[in-house]
Amino acid sequence: xxxxxxxxxxxxxxxxxxxxxxxxxxxxxxxxxxxxxxxxxxxxxxxxxxxxxxxxxxxxxxxxxxxxxxxxxxxxxxxxxxxxxxxxxxxxxxxxxxxxxxxxxxxxxxxxxxxxxxxxxxxxxxxxxxxxxxxxxxxxxxxxxxxxxxxxxxxxxxxxxxxxxxxxxxxxxxxxxxxxxxxxxxxxxxxxxxxxxxxxxxxxxxxxxxxxxxxxxxxxxxxxxxxxxxxxxxxxxxxxxxxxxxxxxxxxxxxxxxxxxxxxxxxxxxxxxxxxxxxxxxxxxxxxxxxxxxxxxxxxxxxxxxxxxxxxxxxxxxxxxxxxxxxxxxxxxxxxxxxxxxxxxxxxxxxxxxxxxxxxxxxxxxxxxxxxxxxxxxxxxxxxxxxxxxxxxxxxxxxxxxxxxxxxxxxxxxxxxxxxxxxxxxxxxxxxxxxxxxxxxxxxxxxxxxxxxx
Numbered sequence: 001x002x003x004x005x006x007x008x009x010x011x012x013x014x015x016x017x018x019x020x021x022x023x024x025x026x027x028x029x030x031x032x033x034x035x036x037x038x039x040x041x042x043x044x045x046x047x048x049x050x051x052x053x054x055x056x057x058x059x060x061x062x063x064x065x066x067x068x069x070x071x072x073x074x075x076x077x078x079x080x081x082x083x084x085x086x087x088x089x090x091x092x093x094x095x096x097x098x099x100x101x102x103x104x105x106x107x108x109x110x111x112x113x114x115x116x117x118x119x120x121x122x123x124x125x126x127x128x129x130x131x132x133x134x135x136x137x138x139x140x141x142x143x144x145x146x147x148x149x150x151x152x153x154x155x156x157x158x159x160x161x162x163x164x165x166x167x168x169x170x171x172x173x174x175x176x177x178x179x180x181x182x183x184x185x186x187x188x189x190x191x192x193x194x195x196x197x198x199x200x201x202x203x204x205x206x207x208x209x210x211x212x213x214x215x216x217x218x219x220x221x222x223x224x225x226x227x228x229x230x231x232x233x234x235x236x237x238x239x240x241x242x243x244x245x246x247x248x249x250x251x252x253x254x255x256x257x258x259x260x261x262x263x264x265x266x267x268x269x270x271x272x273x274x275x276x277x278x279x280x281x282x283x284x285x286x287x288x289x290x291x292x293x294x295x296x297x298x299x300x301x302x303x304x305x306x307x308x309x310x311x312x313x314x315x316x317x318x319x320x321x322x323x324x325x326x327x328x329x330x331x332x333x334x335x336x337x338x339x340x341x342x343x344x345x346x347x348x349x350x351x352x353x354x355x356x357x358x359x360x361x362x363x364x365x366x367x368x369x370x371x372x373x374x375x376x377x378x379x380x381x382x383x384x385x386x387x388x389x390x391x392x393x394x395x396x397x398x399x400x401x402x403x404x405x406x407x408x409x410x411x412x413x414x415x416x417x418x419x420x421x422x423x424x425x426x427x428x429x430x431x432x433x434x435x436x437x438x439x440x441x442x443x444x445x446x447x448x449x450x451x452x453x454x
Contacts, residue, residue: 024054028080031062036083044068044076044099058087059122061095067106067127068099072115079121079155092121092155093327101127101161107144108161116150119143124156129163129170138163139197140170141187147173153182155326158195159299160186165223166197167213177203177229180318181326181341183301184208189215192251193223194239201227205234206317207325209301209341210249214240219251220273226254230263231283233313235291235301235340238271248273252280266314268339287312291340302327303344310344313337333438346438350374350409352445355427359447366451368415370427374442377409378434381441387413388428391420400425406434421454 027047028035040060041047045068047057053073060082070076078099079092099122101108108127111117129138141161145151151171158168168187171177177198184195194213196205210221220239222231236249245251249272254261264283269276270290276282292307294300303309315337323331325343333343356371357364370389389400400419405412411434419425426448432441 024056025052027051027055027057028060029057029064030060030082031064032060032082034082035060040082048074048076056087058084058090059097061097063098063100065100065102067101067104067108067110069110069112070115070117070119072112072117075118075120076109076122077118077120078123090121091328096123097121098123098125100125101141103128106130107140107142107163109143110140111143111145111149111151113146114148115146117145118152118154119156120152120154122156124158125160127161127163129161129166137165137191139165139172141166142168143170145169145171145175145177147175149175150177151175152178153180154178154322155181157183157185158187159183162188162190164191165189166193167215168195170197171199171201173200175201175203177201177205178321179203179205180207180321181324182208183211183326183341184213184221185211185299185301187213189217189219189223191215192217192219194220194241195222197223197225198227198229199225201229203229204317204321205229205231206321207233207313207331207337207339207341209235209237210239211235211237211296211301212239215242215251217242218245218247218253218278220248222250223247224250224252224254224262224279228260228262230265230317231267232263232265232317233337233339234267235309236267236269236272236276237291237293237296240273243273245278246273246275247278249276250280251278254279266312266339268309268312285312285314287339301340302342303338303340305344305346305348307338307344309339311335311338313339346376346436347440348436349440350376350378350434350436350442352442355447357449360449362450363452364449366418366421366454368418370413372411372413372427372429372445374409374411374434376436378406378411378436378442380406381432381435383430383432384434386430387411387433388426389413389415389419390426390428391423393423419451421451424448424450 028040078097079090127141141163167189194215220241268287326341
C-alpha cells in the first residue's frame, strides 16, 4: 500500500477503499456476524443504515425477518455463501437469501421517492404492504418503489406477499423500472395487481415467470395503470382476477393521452382468468400454451424440453439486460431467448438409439462399416480416439484398425478391408466419446455382433 493511504474496516463489515478515492464500498451481512474471518453486519437494515450512495450490500444465505428501507444509490445483492470476494462468485440458487416480512405491517423492501436502487438475488416473502396518507391504499406487499424512483429488480423470487394494490410489487408514478429474471408467485391483492402494479411508470418487464397470483379486482398478473413499460417474454400462468373486470394475466388502464400504450410481445398466457388481456389487444408473437413446467405443484418453474416457450422469445429485449437466467444458466442458449425466467439448457447426455449391425446379431456380412445412431446431434468428445473394435483369437485380443466420422447424430466406424469372418466383434465406446451441442458427454456403451463366413 502506498504511504498516506488508509483502509478502514468498520463493525458492519464495510470495506472502504483507499482514502482519497471515490470507489464504492461493500457492506457484508451474515447471520453468523462474520464474512470469512472478517466481521459482518447481522441485519440487512443495519448495513443499509451504514451505507452511502454507490455502495453495495452483500447478504449471505439464511432467513432474515426484516422489513427493509433502502437508500438512494444503494444496491442490494443476495445469494452469497459468506466467504466470497467477488460478486460474480455468488449463487442465489445454492445460497438462498430470504427476506421475510413475517406478516408484520409494511413492505418487505421499501424504496423511497427519487431513489435509485438494485434488488438482486433474494427470496422476498410474507410482506403486507405500506400505507402512506397520499397513497390510494396499502401497496407493495413484497416491494414498494415510490415515485420518481429508478429500480432494477432481477433474479428474485417474490412470493406469498399481499396488499390492496400490487401484492408482490408496486411501482409508483414517474418511476423507471427494469424487472427481469424474477418469479412472482402466490401474491395477492385485495383490489388490483396481484403480482405487479405499475402506475404511471416506464421501463421494461422482461423474462419473468408470473404464476398463481390473484387479484380480487383486476390484473391477476399485472396491473398497468397509465404506464408504458414494455412487457415482453413473460410467462403468465394460473393468475386469477375478478371475472367482471377480467385481465387475469394483464389489465391495462390507460386514460392519458400523453403516455403511449405499453408494448406487449412474445408473452405466454395459460390458465389465467379470461380474458388474459384487458384494455389492449394481445401482443405480437404471443403464445397460449401450457408452458410445461418441471413441477409447478412444487414451485419448480423450469421448462421441460418439450415446452413451446423454448426459443419463442424476443432476444432483442433481454440481450442488453443480462446474459444469464434466474438459474445463472446462459441466456439465449439456442436459436432465441426462451419465454419466462428460466432458459432451458440441455443437461441430458446423448443416448444411443440404435446400432447397425444390431447388438448380438449373427451372420453379419463382412461389409466394413458400423453405424451408431444417437438421439441428438453429436460432436467428437475427448475420448473419440479411443473407440475400439476388438476380437479374441487364440486367447489374444486384437484391435481392428478403423476410421471414425460423425454426420449429424450418426457415428460411423469403418475398416479399410472386410471384418474377419466367423468372428465375435466387440464395439467399445468409452465415456465421453461424443458430446451434444451443450457439451454433455456420452456414457460408456458397447455391443457385440458376429460376422458370417466368407
